[in-house]
Amino acid sequence: MFIGLDLGTSGLKALLIDEDQTVIAETTAPLTVSRPHPGWSEQSPADWLTAASTAMDGLAAAASLSAVRGIGLSGQMHGATLLDTAENVLRPCMLWNDTRSHAEAAALDGDPAWREITGNIVFPGFTAPKVMWVKKNEPDVFAQVAKVLLPKDYLRLWLTGEAVSEMSDAAGTSWLDTGKRDWSDALLAKSDLSRDHMPRLVEGSEASGTLRKELADRWGLSADVVVAGGGGDNAASAVGVGVVNAGDAFISLGTSGVLFAASDAYQPDAATAVHTFCHALPGTWHQMGVFLAATDSLNWYARLVGSDAAALTGELGDTLRAPGRTMFLPYLGGERTPHNDAQIRGSLTGLEHATDRAAGTAAVLEGVTFAVRDSFDALASTGTSFDRLIAVGGGSRSDYWLKAIATSLDMPVQVPVAGDFGGAFGAARLAMMAATGAGAEIAPIPQISKVVEPVKDLTSAFVAAQSRYRQTYQALRGLS
Known part of the structure; x- marks a missing residue:
């Protein structure tokens, strides 16, 4: 069996499928968004962990998880989750629909290197301009940043202890060389960051780590459960719908x-x-x-x-x-x-x-x-x-x-x-690929x-x- 976790804006969904890709059980846990000022949209990463715990507890109550071989992750893109050297969260996560960094986005986009390397406009909702807003407006916070993670990858850190992202979500940061599928050292340097601030990259259908024993024991899973790279919400949904x-x-x-x-x-x-x-x-x-x-x-x-x-x-x-x-x-x-x-x-x-x-x-x-x-x-x-x-x-x-x-x-x-056939289902399919070594043939159009x-x-x-x-x-x- 395989689990897909989809961290949305309004809730987190957990989905359990079997080897025939039949849905066995599903649970959801709600999330709220804080909008303290016009154009701002934030969430506390601690709330994501609470929601994930609640959803996984619900799955474990609905069905035995002892046969689970893999977990896949999907989630809202572009969020700036900033951690210090002890992996403490430094401030609320600025979400995909937070547009306060429009001036910073315009400044980055004015440098032709960003479009040339990433293949995209630097939109205000992307991660890089948000971090530049923090640098300008919250310099004490920026000085403590040791790692920048996307929302679903903060869940991964909790699940596995590994700071890892994958290509589809990383492409929405404005720091990825999208053609080469790797971080751009040149763009990171322009942000006063380096590769050390970024998570390791894998493909969405590859293993990114294994579930921590404490969590495996809590939910009745084996100790060798693979956590797949997964995908940003839209890429994972695309895998879900074939x-x-x-x-x-x-x-x-x-x-x-x-x-x-x-x-x-x-x-x-x-x-x-x-x-x-x-x-x-x-x-x-x-x-x-x-x-x-x-x-x-x-x-x-x-x-x-x-x-x-x-x-x-x-x-x-x-x-x-x-x-x-x-x-x-x-x-x-x-x-x-x-x-x-x-x-x-x-x-x-x-x-x-x-x-x-x-x-x-x-x-x-x-x-x-x-x-x-x-x-x-x-x-x-x-x-x-x-x-x-x-x-x-x-x-x-x-x-x-x-x-x-x-x-x-x-x-x-x-x-x-x-x-x-949404993000959670696509994430579960990616978990199946990572755990079995199968390819895209297991993702047919429904x-x-x-x-x-x-x-x-x-x-x-x-x-x-x-x-x-x-x-x-x-x-x-x-x-x-």
């Missing part, structure tokens, strides 16, 4: 949104704001467009109108309608692809007497759909294409939303059979339950609305 070969892609409608395409070659184009990262498997990369508020936008609107997201989408039914006059731009906390704009904020425009709650719901779903199309066009501009698109995440439960996306992209959207086709009669209406959406963004940018 998107590991060129030509395959998935759209994730979670708190944030991602359009993720696998690639067997390194082909960056930083100017597009497309993320070009290593995949969680050796010799593979991926590109993705990232929009920061997907279901987060729908949940925001649900709170605004005093309802819940499922009720709002249910009111729309399954018959897709042409976009109306009301338009929503989902930039509640800035945007990445294609704008790289941490300061932009959302808007709800085109309101009139006839605008009701359902019109607002449709506008929110359409606004996120247009953000998906922006990422789709950005990926296409890099030369990346795909002929299979799979939908995952909580938003994929809405057929109306999937029809809007399929129509906007003019591409069918495939929906897997019911089941969990059975497809349905295919959502574009509504051809509405394609031109969505094209016209996309144009209005982009014009509205330009006007909004002038006001921000």
Whole structure:
């Protein structure tokens, strides 16, 4: 058996699968986010350990773990977890959606070496600018930094005693030479850091260490349980849904949104704001467009109108309608692809007497759909294409939303059979690879339950609305 641990922003999930990749048990433990100032987003790493302990205790209560051979890790990317020489946490972790370091990001990105070596824009959410913010604003803390870890890798340190990361998560720090799959000594030096401050690197399907005896005894595991490198949340989800070969892609409608395409070659184009990262498997990369508020936008609107997201989408039914006059731009906390704009904020425009709650719901779903199309066009501009698109995440439960996306992209959207194919499942698959030496053949695409086709009669209406959406963004940018 194999375990996947997925450290998300709002909770940690533990998943147990058998050798046939059937889910045996799963548990979750909640997490909260602290936002003490505008643009700040933090968590205490101690809370991650508490959540992991709770989730693993739940698994051990649900099933015997004596046959477990491997544990894989997945997690939220980009967080700056700063440790001193005694491995004490120096400050709360600045999370992926913390944008306070936008000035530091712009300064780093102004040096061409960063894009040339990493293949990416230095986004405010990435790790390096956060650490530079600490250097500028909390110099006493920076002076004590002995190790910089990503969130899931802090869990690994607790599980194994080893400071290790893997390629897909490391690619989101702005310190990785993404083509060479190794830390860049030149970029670390520009940050007044060195390789000694970084964790050792492995591939996601390789072993990074073994479980500490104390924890193995606590949960009834053997002493030789392997902990795999694992993957950043999106790369691990791609392994979970079988998107590991060129030509395959998935759209994730979670708190944030991602359009993720696998690639067997390194082909960056930083100017597009497309993320070009290593995949969680050796010799593979991926590109993705990232929009920061997907279901987060729908949940925001649900709170605004005093309802819940499922009720709002249910009111729309399954018959897709042409976009109306009301338009929503989902930039509640800035945007990445294609704008790289941490300061932009959302808007709800085109309101009139006839605008009701359902019109607002449709506008929110359409606004996120247009953000998906922006990422789709950005990926296409890099030369990346795909002929299979799979939908995952909580938003994929809405057929109306999937029809809007399929129509906007003019591409069918495939929906897997019911089941969990997310980060925890992908992490468990990576654990299986690390423990058995098997390759990507154990990560097939799941059975497809349905295919959502574009509504051809509405394609031109969505094209016209996309144009209005982009014009509205330009006007909004002038006001921000």
